[in-house]
Amino acid sequence: MHFPTVSSMSLVVTGTIGIDSIQTPSGQAEKILGGSGTYFAAAASFYGPVRLVAAVGGDFPPAHRSTLSHFAPIDLRGLETREGSKTFAWGGKYLANMNSRETLFTELGVLAEKPPEVPAAYSDSRVVFLANTHPAVQSSFLERFPQRALTVADTMDLWINIAKDDLTSLIKRIDGLVLNYDEAELFTGKANPVTAGKRLLDLGLRFVVIKKGEHGAILVHRDGLAALPAYPTENVVDPTGCGDTFAGGMMGALSQQIGWHRVGMTEMDTQDIGSYQAIRWSLVHGTVVASFNIEAFSLDRLKTLKPEELQVRYQKYLSMTRI
């Protein structure tokens, strides 16, 4: 990246790697590389190294493995291949306005088996992102990262419906939660995002990021509120993975504290990367990376994305929202 680093902390993501088949109003794609860990790691890799913990089956196509390797800062030592198993596969279809989608099929494959092993070399990770999976599995990863300084998890409606107690237990042990607007309402019964966010803080979180897709995101932090619009774009091809690239940009930027001196953040601030200021700032990076991801299927856009383009759009976003 062209953003100078103030200091850095090692970043790890536990997530899924999937083979997606997707239909959108712009077209369709079969058996493309997807999964939360994939999108997160690719986005975070623009900021610095990112350690991936995930499992695939013996059917995982070499071409997809090579796509992951294309993102050099992704550490693939935690990518476990289970020869006798199948890779997670998902089929989905987006409706006309790209805001809602339906699942056509889900083949759990390795996701129905035990969670992937965390390599010993990852145990000194400081910044931890637990991408969406069963909250009990997310919790089980925590003890593998005893030096964690900031831990954030994603979740989804399924776990709120069938594993709310496990999710509540997880929440008590982490710093931040990232979830969709309707999921925040489902969890708390509160239709107002600020109220819903505060209820989640009451469970023990320091901050909640409520994702609203094309409408941006709302940060509810113990030390303040913020609202960020999405980057307005006409170039919408496939929204798959935008939530994960948003989180990847956010956590990648946080772990590297990219360009903090430019926004008036000091060396002292680097001691607390979960602060209101730090999180709010990191969400801009998440927003900008996600705005590229939506421009193509799979990692097709991130594969060709140049750090200069990211830098230009980051500045454009700032100038568009700055009065």
Place this chain on the structure above:
Amino acid sequence: MHFPTVSSMSLVVTGTIGIDSIQTPSGQAEKILGGSGTYFAAAASFYGPVRLVAAVGGDFPPAHRSTLSHFAPIDLRGLETREGSKTFAWGGKYLANMNSRETLFTELGVLAEKPPEVPAAYSDSRVVFLANTHPAVQSSFLERFPQRALTVADTMDLWINIAKDDLTSLIKRIDGLVLNYDEAELFTGKANPVTAGKRLLDLGLRFVVIKKGEHGAILVHRDGLAALPAYPTENVVDPTGCGDTFAGGMMGALSQQIGWHRVGMTEMDTQDIGSYQAIRWSLVHGTVVASFNIEAFSLDRLKTLKPEELQVRYQKYLSMTRI
């Protein structure tokens, strides 16, 4: 206001005054003061003088007239009372999340008669807002303001459905259009707000403001795009009039060029209050005034709103969105 004025232009609004009966999840209110002209003028009055053109019937309650008078900067010479007629009345009900509403009844009253007269004293108005009504009526007002420097109109789905040609003719004669997200899609057939906005620019507009309620607004201007989040708030009582107070804050701030020197805008910029910079900046004021309006029924919150409170929230909004 505590925002210093650089220079000012006279502002006029043509709109409705209504008697509303409203049900929301927070409560209900009968026969309260409403209407687009009412909300617009009350919001704009925080910035400077605003001339109102509207008609009411002989049944218009003295208490409502006195509420309008409470906002001293509203010039009521253009408020026409028709003794033998009825005031426009509207009943509406908001659903649980406040994002959608249904109309329970509409009694057009004076709105079914000829449009109100524009006082000769208003003919030197420079900044013109045509609040939502039949686009042919909006067009007919234009010639009454021969010195207009900036003209903006609001519209609604009804006119897109039954009077699209008249609306298209109006669009060719004005500078900016303000409309809801779904209305922009209805007009253009484009689900993407940026694409929809550009199609509307192609008809001859200089800018389009697409309102998204709790999700903020998008500006599509010939000279650039912008996206603004709404002010995140838990205090949501009645969204009625938020679109009109948003427009009122926007146009009021534009007509007074409040605080432009603080945001780096120069004396020269005051020559072009329809510029990308000016409109983008004015939308912040609209956003902040609307965030107060939603806190109570009718003008109840704006009636007690102190300029200092507006100033504080304006600064808070800026600091929340500034990185």
